[in-house]
Amino acid sequence: MVRRACLIQRKRKKRPKLPANREVEITSDSCPSCKGSRIIRVGKKKHVKLAYDLKFTAGGIRRQVIRYTALRYRCEDCHLEFLPDRYKRRDKHLHGLKSWTVYQQIVHRVSIRQLEAMFEDCFGLTVSRWELMDIKAVMGERYRKTCNHILARLVKSGLLHIDETHSNLKKDKGYAWVVASLADVLYMYRPNREAVFLHELLREFKGVMVSDFYSGYDSLPCEHQKCLIHLIRDFNNDLKSNPYDEELKALAAEFGKLLRSIVSTIDKYWLNKYNLHKHKAEVHRFFRAIEPNVYHSDLAEGYQRRLLKNEGRLFTFFGSRWGAMEQQSR
Ligand SMILES: [Zn+2]
Structure with a gap:
């Protein structure tokens, strides 16, 4: 009312x-x-x-x-x-006003319609929704160069984290991609989840890429590190919703044991190549041990496949380059 x-x-x-x-x-x-x-x-x-x-x-x-x-x-x-x-x-609207508009839209997720009312209520200004849409486009164009600079710095960095998520648009679905080093972050909008565009975007990238298990990332010609947090989260969720799956429990326990021993070394010596190297044999034993297992549980079989498929991508951080790079960017 x-x-x-x-x-x-x-x-x-x-x-x-x-x-x-x-x-x-x-x-x-x-x-x-x-x-x-x-x-x-x-x-x-x-x-x-x-x-x-x-x-x-x-x-x-x-x-x-x-x-x-x-x-x-x-x-x-x-x-x-x-x-x-x-x-x-x-221009009718100057930079401060335009910046505030974009800030409200991105940081506070205020819609164009709400912004129109906010300008009226807070500042006594009439800024139509068409003008607001125009401002968004103008600012997008204005900061394109900044985006390119950020991208260039990301490509040169030794370590990239990458992820994507969907969001519901009015009619369709859209995807937000994020690429981040320890210093820079770049968000991109894409109409779909196809990762092909990354080949062109990250052509010059020579470092290690940290990602989840989405297969779109696999074909990128760089070193990969699959995110262990994602893996642990998936294990935990499946264990919670399948408490009687003994095969899954056993596999998770074995992997957990391996991970804990590695993490305790990292806690003690950080990402030191020499100390981590000692775990290589342990990792090898783990994979060879789960390889011949025949599971009745589909879930356990799925994890077995996923682990074996990513054998070379789960412990990339054992390599010397990784430790040096991480330390460098800290
Ligand atoms: Zn003249």
């Missing part, structure tokens, strides 16, 4: 023009066509454009209304009449 009342009032009330906080006169010193500098002002009519911004201070956020003015010019060489380019290009 309150919301409706607000909306009705908002529609009814025709707001008086907002007072400007400052005025900026935009001038020109050359002709845009012939680039000559013999230009004169013509007429007295001041062209006026209002631009809106948000100013961030220690005490909060304030609305800014800036009144841009310009006069017409005429070039004495080519007789062109023109308004200063900077005036014509001047």
Whole structure:
């Protein structure tokens, strides 16, 4: 009810023009066509454009209304009449306002519709949803270079974590991919879960990639480390929902034993190559021991297959490069 009342009032009330906080006169010193500098002002009519911004201070956020003015010019060489380019290009919304819009959408997940109301309620500004959508696109384009810089740094790093998740869109499903080193993070939107695009994106990557067990990552030509946390989580979930599966329990217990012994070495010596090397034989024994097992439980068989398939990708961190890289980026 309150919301409706607000909306009705908002529609009814025709707001008086907002007072400007400052005025900026935009001038020109050359002709845009012939680039000559013999230009004169013509007429007295001041062209006026209002631009809106948000100013961030220690005490909060304030609305800014800036009144841009310009006069017409005429070039004495080519007789062109023109308004200063900077005036014509001047956006209605300035960077602070645009940044706040994107921040609200991404960090606080505020929808365009809600943002429209928030601008009205918090700042007395009318920013239509079409303008808000436009701002999103403009800012996306503006920060494309930054994204490319982040990507270049990620590709050069020695260690990448990668994951993807789906989200429900209005009509379809979309996927958010995240690639992260210990210093940078890049989120990407993709319309599907196909990992083929990573081949082009990470072509130059020469380090170790940490990922879950999604097979899309397997074909990337770099060293892989499958995420053990994902594996443990899957084991735990399946053990919890199948408490009577003795085969699964036994397999999980064996793997748990192996992992605990490795983790205790890491706790003691960090990712030291020499100390981890001693576990290689243990790992080998584990895989050779589970290889001939014939399970009746589908779950246990699934884990056996998964473990064997990823034999070379579960303990990549035994290698010397890994320890050095991890330490380097810490
Ligand atoms: Zn000219």
